[in-house]
Amino acid sequence: MIGYMRRDSRLSGVLHVLLHMAETDGPVTSERLAAAMGTNPVVVRRIMAGLRDMGLVASGKGHGGGWTIACDLDRVTLDDVYRALGAPEILALGHRSAAPHCLVEQAVNAALADAFREAESLLRARLGAVTLGRLSADFHARLSGRGLCGRTEPTDEA
Amino acid sequence: MIGYMRRDSRLSGVLHVLLHMAETDGPVTSERLAAAMGTNPVVVRRIMAGLRDMGLVASGKGHGGGWTIACDLDRVTLDDVYRALGAPEILALGHRSAAPHCLVEQAVNAALADAFREAESLLRARLGAVTLGRLSADFHARLSGRGLCGRTEPTDEA
DNA sequence: ATTCATGTAACATGATCGGTTACATGAGAC
DNA sequence: GTCTCATGTAACCGATCATGTTACATGAAT
Numbered sequence: 305m306i307g308y309m310r311r312d313s314r315l316s317g318v319l320h321v322l323l324h325m326a327e328t329d330g331p332v333t334s335e336r337l338a339a340a341m342g343t344n345p346v347v348v349r350r351i352m353a354g355l356r357d358m359g360l361v362a363s364g365k366g367h368g369g370g371w372t373i374a375c376d377l378d379r380v381t382l383d384d385v386y387r388a389l390g391a392p393e394i395l396a397l398g399h400r401s402a403a404p405h406c407l408v409e410q411a412v413n414a415a416l417a418d419a420f421r422e423a424e425s426l427l428r429a430r431l432g433a434v435t436l437g438r439l440s441a442d443f444h445a446r447l448s449g450r451g452l453c454g455r456t457e458p459t460d461e462a
Numbered sequence: 463m464i465g466y467m468r469r470d471s472r473l474s475g476v477l478h479v480l481l482h483m484a485e486t487d488g489p490v491t492s493e494r495l496a497a498a499m500g501t502n503p504v505v506v507r508r509i510m511a512g513l514r515d516m517g518l519v520a521s522g523k524g525h526g527g528g529w530t531i532a533c534d535l536d537r538v539t540l541d542d543v544y545r546a547l548g549a550p551e552i553l554a555l556g557h558r559s560a561a562p563h564c565l566v567e568q569a570v571n572a573a574l575a576d577a578f579r580e581a582e583s584l585l586r587a588r589l590g591a592v593t594l595g596r597l598s599a600d601f602h603a604r605l606s607g608r609g610l611c612g613r614t615e616p617t618d619e620a
Numbered sequence: 621a622t623t624c625a626t627g628t629a630a631c632a633t634g635a636t637c638g639g640t641t642a643c644a645t646g647a648g649a650c
Numbered sequence: 651g652t653c654t655c656a657t658g659t660a661a662c663c664g665a666t667c668a669t670g671t672t673a674c675a676t677g678a679a680t
Binding site: 311331333334335345346349350353363364365366367368369370371 | 623624625626627628635636
């Protein structure tokens with residue numbers, strides 16, 4: 305909890321959650337996911353709601369309930385997850401809209417809008433080029449490369 | 463003042479101010495600049511402070527005081543201005559730092575960090591490729607192309 | 621019926637940008 | 651020297667947003 309908190313870490317958080325679910329067979333409760341992430345179960349449910357609506361995950365109530373993955377990890381990209389979150393604002397920078405009919409402001413905003421749009425597009429493209437399956441494979445590579453603490457438990461020491 | 467206020471419009475605002483100053487010979491007061499931008503003189507002084515410290519503009523007090531450009535517009539890029547503002551955060555998205563020793567989080571953050579860094583680099587590069595002089599030229603092109611309301615006054619109808 | 625887990629609303633918190641007021645500082649004008 | 655003008659800042663308010671937390675309703679399995 306030290307350190308710089310950037311604005312919006314929902315994408316990072318939900319990917320963390322998804323990779324956890326991928327390591328577990330059977331439903332995982334919000335409480336367990338929240339414990340792994342060091343946050344609150346309600347926060348988990350909140351960020352998962354969009355993914356459930358998009359059919360990426362499913363949730364069940366009551367005994368034996370919890371969250372399960374409901375998609376092919378190799379066919380879902382990080383951009384799909386981003387959109388499932390509601391496609392939140394990517395850039396912290398923006399234009400003024402105070403004087404839209406001012407030619408000075410028009411010139412400034414035109415120049416900035418190009419740069420902004422390109423940066424957003426690049427980020428979206430990069431997210432679209434990575435699947436959840438590749439992310440999971442990356443995790444497994446780290447797991448084996450890191451020594452052979454061959455735990456069957458999908459623990460992450462968090 | 464309706465409408466969506468994006469996070470940080472200081473870059474947009476300060477560019478607006480600089481183009482205004484470029485159209486005026488002699489110092490311009492914060493009050494005039496603020497009126498052109500539809501904001502407050504204190505806000506203008508605040509965003510101009512960094513530019514003054516970097517030597518891009520100069521300020522004078524008292525009668526005949528105000529702000530003047532103190533650099534070659536063709537040698538200063540939008541990225542220079544961005545840095546003079548203190549290089550504020552570009553992206554609204556970020557990582558979690560809750561569990562930095564968790565291998566899942568490491569895998570997630572590594573994937574995201576690449577995409578984030580590339581998008582930031584692209585934006586910085588685009589800003590670095592545009593000089594204030596070109597921005598001013600773009601404004602003049604809009605001014606003449608828009609009809610010939612040949613006002614000598616650098617008004618912007620704001 | 622009881623217990624468990626999600627689904628949500630409601631409210632608190634912390635950060636940040638923008639706006640505003642207030643006052644001190646300094647540089648001309650008189 | 652005094653007055654006026656304009657910057658330089660601090661202090662505070664307000665809105666927005668992500669996050670954290672509590673509370674309670676809903677539904678499913680035991």
